[in-house]
Amino acid sequence: MMKELRPLAGLAVFLLLAGCASRQPAQTPAGPEMDRLAKALAGRWNTVETMERGAEFPRGGSRRGVVEARLAAGGTTLVYEVHSDGTAGKLDGFLAIWWNPEEKLYDVFVCFNSPRHPCRMRGTARWEGDRFVNDYDSTAAGKTTRWRDTFRFTPAGHTLVAAIDTDGGAMKTLITTEAIRQ
Numbered sequence: 001m002m003k004e005l006r007p008l009a010g011l012a013v014f015l016l017l018a019g020c021a022s023r024q025p026a027q028t029p030a031g032p033e034m035d036r037l038a039k040a041l042a043g044r045w046n047t048v049e050t051m052e053r054g055a056e057f058p059r060g061g062s063r064r065g066v067v068e069a070r071l072a073a074g075g076t077t078l079v080y081e082v083h084s085d086g087t088a089g090k091l092d093g094f095l096a097i098w099w100n101p102e103e104k105l106y107d108v109f110v111c112f113n114s115p116r117h118p119c120r121m122r123g124t125a126r127w128e129g130d131r132f133v134n135d136y137d138s139t140a141a142g143k144t145t146r147w148r149d150t151f152r153f154t155p156a157g158h159t160l161v162a163a164i165d166t167d168g169g170a171m172k173t174l175i176t177t178e179a180i181r182q
Helices: 002-020 032-041
Strands: 043-051 061-072 077-085 091-100 105-112 119-128 131-140 143-154 157-165 171-181
Touching: 032 061, 032 077, 032 091, 032 131, 032 143, 043 077, 061 091, 091 119, 105 131
Parallel strands: none
Antiparallel strands: 043 061, 043 171, 061 077, 077 091, 091 105, 105 119, 119 131, 131 143, 143 157, 157 171
């Protein structure tokens, strides 16, 4: 199935970047699922990322930056664009999230400033109560590991927690990003 998605993913990146090249007026969500997502994430945010010390980040680290999230492609896709820098290095990229009515889940596609693997599908996401959860697998050093990104929301912003499976089924927090609305 991944081979079938790769040509579509490349086309999605081209169309997304073409659409992001110029400022577009606010778009209307294409359905209730995108409306809920846009109400939670659309806007401009100041961010502070904290990397926990461990195998992935031996010295820990941090970044500060901005995120701009907006609907695109006729309200069918939310683009979550990230720009930050700090002791953990520079991060530029975006997430594209859209509702998949057949699967009744959100699909997630990401591109970051990683020269070896800049863009890829990043699993599926769903609402768990008032949290937005993205589960995906990532391979590093020949080992595939389960990851989870969880967005928690407050009136002033949101927190994104990136966690990794510790091989026992428990998730260990690696990165916490606090986002406050500008």
